[in-house]
Amino acid sequence: MATVVGASGARDGGGGGGEGELIKPFTPEKAKEIIMSLQQPAVFCNMVFDWPAQHWNVTYLSKLLCGKQIRFRMGMKKTDTVPQFETMCSYVDATLEEFLAWSCDRGVNHAGPFTHYDNSKFWAYADYKYLASVFEDNTDVLQNVVWSDFGFPGRNGRESTLWIGSLGANTPCHLDCYGCNLVFQVQGRSSPLVLPSSIGPHLFIGVTYLGPHHYWKRWHLFPPQDTAFLYPTRIPYEESSVFSKVNVVNPDLKHFPQFLKAQRHMVTLYPGQVLFVPRHWWHYVESIDPITVSINSWIELEExxxxxxxxxxxxxxxxxxxxxxxxxxxxxxxxxxxxxxxxxxxxxxxxxxxxxxxxxxxxxxxxxxxxxxxxxxxxxxxxxxxxxxxxxxxxxxxxxxxxxxxxxxTAKPEEKIPFGLDLIPVSPSLQDESSERGIDESDIKDVVKESGGREGNLNCAREQLVMNQAEMPLADNVVSDSTTCPSQPFxxxxxxxxxxxxxxxxxxxxxxxxxxxx
Incomplete structure (x- = not known):
C-alpha cells in the first residue's frame, strides 16, 4: 500500500516555547544530520510553515511574474506501456494566466497556445525551471525559499527549481547521478482545518484539511540496488539522468519481467511537506490533482x-x-x-x-x-x-x-533517526497489490507460464519474483530486454x-x- 502522509500543520511549541508559539521539530543542524545519514526516502513535516514560498500557488506566481512566458511540456494522457519521454512531447511558451485558464476550463479565449490542446487528453508541465532565471527581474523573491532551515546556510531559491503541472503531468522514471534531493510541496492559500484522527485509516492524528485548493503529487521510488530491474538506458540522453525503459505505472512485463523484483516505495506528498530523496534512488513523479506546484533543490555531495x-x-x-x-x-x-x-x-x-x-x-x-x-x-x-x-x-x-x-x-545506525509525526519514512509498498502497482494479473500469469509454472501458484510465483536482490544469486543481476529471434540476431x-x-x-x-x- 502506498504511504499516505497527512498534511499536518505546525504544532504549538513546547520545551521552552511560549503558549501557542510555533516551533520547528528539528534544528538546522539536526535536519542536516538526518539528511546526511538517512539511506531511505522520508518526509519532513512542520519545517516550512514560516517560508514565504508556502504561498506560491499558481495564482500568486502569475502575479509575481506579470505575464512572463515560460515553457510547458505537453504530454498525452494515455496508458501506454512505453514511457513518455521528453523527446516524445511537444512544447509551448505561455503565461501562467493562460495555463490557469486552460487547466480550469475558463474558455479558449484566455488559454493562448493551450487552445490547441484538449485538457481532457493532454497534460502540461513547466518542469526544471530554475528560479534564478524565472525571477531574473525580481531576485528578491529568491529569499522566500529557506533551505538554511535544513542545515544548508546560504541556500535559497537561487539554487532551486520550480515545477508546475496539470493533472497527469509526470516525469519518466529515472535516477539522478548527482547529489540528493529535497522537494518542497507548495501550499495553497486556503485556511487549513484540523480534522479529528478518526477521519480514516490513511490520515494521521492532526491532519490538515486543505479545502478545494490542495495540490498533491505522488512519488514512486525504487532503491539503487534495484537498478538492474529498472532496465536503465541513456537514450534519450541527458546529463545526470539515467532513465528506465519501464513505464512503472503500466509496465510491460513480457519485455521487462525483471521489473517484478523491484521494490516500489510510494508516497503522496501534501502541501507544506518536504520529501528527501537519497542519492541514486529511482523516482517517477506524477501530478494527481488539477494543478501541482513544488520547489526542489539538489544537494551537492562529495561523490x-x-x-x-x-x-x-x-x-x-x-x-x-x-x-x-x-x-x-x-x-x-x-x-x-x-x-x-x-x-x-x-x-x-x-x-x-x-x-x-x-x-x-x-x-x-x-x-x-x-x-x-x-x-x-x-x-x-x-x-x-x-x-x-x-x-x-x-x-x-x-x-x-x-x-x-x-x-x-555517511551511514549511521538507523535507530538514531528520529522517525515520528515530524519525520515519516517512505515504506515499501505491499507487493501483492497488483492494481496499485499498475501490473495486470494476466501479465503475471504469462510470466509464470513462460517459466514453466502453474497458474494456480500465482501467489507463490509473485513472492518469488519480488524477493530482494540481496537474496538472489549474482547471475540474476544480468538482465536483458532482447525481443529478437536468437537465430536472427540484430x-x-x-x-x-x-x-x-x-x-x-x-x-x-x-x-x-x-x-x-x-
Whole structure:
C-alpha cells in the first residue's frame, strides 16, 4: 500500500516555547544530520510553515511574474506501456494566466497556445525551471525559499527549481547521478482545518484539511540496488539522468519481467511537506490533482566529483555513436533540455574539465583530516548546484553560492533517526497489490507460464519474483530486454550503448582514466 502522509500543520511549541508559539521539530543542524545519514526516502513535516514560498500557488506566481512566458511540456494522457519521454512531447511558451485558464476550463479565449490542446487528453508541465532565471527581474523573491532551515546556510531559491503541472503531468522514471534531493510541496492559500484522527485509516492524528485548493503529487521510488530491474538506458540522453525503459505505472512485463523484483516505495506528498530523496534512488513523479506546484533543490555531495567524470565519459560515447548514426537528427535521442553543443571537440573539453576538477579537489581533500572532510568546513571545495541544465564547460566561471559547500553521505545506525509525526519514512509498498502497482494479473500469469509454472501458484510465483536482490544469486543481476529471434540476431546502436555506458563499465573506465592522470 502506498504511504499516505497527512498534511499536518505546525504544532504549538513546547520545551521552552511560549503558549501557542510555533516551533520547528528539528534544528538546522539536526535536519542536516538526518539528511546526511538517512539511506531511505522520508518526509519532513512542520519545517516550512514560516517560508514565504508556502504561498506560491499558481495564482500568486502569475502575479509575481506579470505575464512572463515560460515553457510547458505537453504530454498525452494515455496508458501506454512505453514511457513518455521528453523527446516524445511537444512544447509551448505561455503565461501562467493562460495555463490557469486552460487547466480550469475558463474558455479558449484566455488559454493562448493551450487552445490547441484538449485538457481532457493532454497534460502540461513547466518542469526544471530554475528560479534564478524565472525571477531574473525580481531576485528578491529568491529569499522566500529557506533551505538554511535544513542545515544548508546560504541556500535559497537561487539554487532551486520550480515545477508546475496539470493533472497527469509526470516525469519518466529515472535516477539522478548527482547529489540528493529535497522537494518542497507548495501550499495553497486556503485556511487549513484540523480534522479529528478518526477521519480514516490513511490520515494521521492532526491532519490538515486543505479545502478545494490542495495540490498533491505522488512519488514512486525504487532503491539503487534495484537498478538492474529498472532496465536503465541513456537514450534519450541527458546529463545526470539515467532513465528506465519501464513505464512503472503500466509496465510491460513480457519485455521487462525483471521489473517484478523491484521494490516500489510510494508516497503522496501534501502541501507544506518536504520529501528527501537519497542519492541514486529511482523516482517517477506524477501530478494527481488539477494543478501541482513544488520547489526542489539538489544537494551537492562529495561523490559528485567522480560522478561528473563518469558523466563526461558517458556523454562522449553517446554523442559519438548516436551522432554518427544520424548526424542530421538529434531530436530522436538528445533530450530537449540538453541545449549545449554535442561536437567531439566540446565533449573532449567537457571530459578534461571534469577530470581536472576531480584532481584539484583530491589535492585539497588530502590535506584534510577525516573529521574535516565529512563536515561543512571552510576548507571544502565549493561546487555549483547540480548540473542538470547547466553548461559544465563554463563551470569555473559560474557564480557560486557563498556558503554552498559539499556534503558527504555517511551511514549511521538507523535507530538514531528520529522517525515520528515530524519525520515519516517512505515504506515499501505491499507487493501483492497488483492494481496499485499498475501490473495486470494476466501479465503475471504469462510470466509464470513462460517459466514453466502453474497458474494456480500465482501467489507463490509473485513472492518469488519480488524477493530482494540481496537474496538472489549474482547471475540474476544480468538482465536483458532482447525481443529478437536468437537465430536472427540484430544489435542496434542503442543495444551497444546499453553495454558501453552501463554504470559499472563507466565507473571502471573513469578510474582507469584518473589513474593515468595521477
Amino acid at each position: 559528485d566529483h567522480q560522478a561528473r567524470v563518469e558523466e563526461a565519459i558517458t556523454r562522449m560515447i553517446v554523442c559519438a555513436l548516436k551522432g554518427a548514426e544520424d548526424p542530421t537528427d538529434t531530436k530522436a535521442w538528445l533530450n530537449p533540455t540538453e541545449v549545449e553543443g554535442t561536437s567531439h571537440e566540446i565533449n573532449c573539453q567537457y571530459l578534461n574539465g571534469a577530470i581536472s576538477a576531480y584532481l584539484e579537489h583530491s589535492k585539497v581533500a588530502e590535506t584534510l583530516t577525516p573529521t574535516e572532510f565529512k563536515i561543512n568546513g571552510k576548507h571544502r571545495v565549493k561546487s555549483p548546484l547540480k548540473k542538470r541544465k547547466l553548461d559544465v564547460c563554463t563551470r569555473s566561471k559560474e557564480k557560486k553560492s557563498p556558503n554552498c559547500t559539499l556534503a558527504t553521505v 544489435i542496434s546502436t542503442d543495444d551497444l550503448l546499453d553495454c558501453l555506458v552501463d554504470p559499472k563499465v563507466i565507473h571502471l573506465v573513469a578510474q582507469l582514466l584518473l589513474q593515468k592522470r595521477t
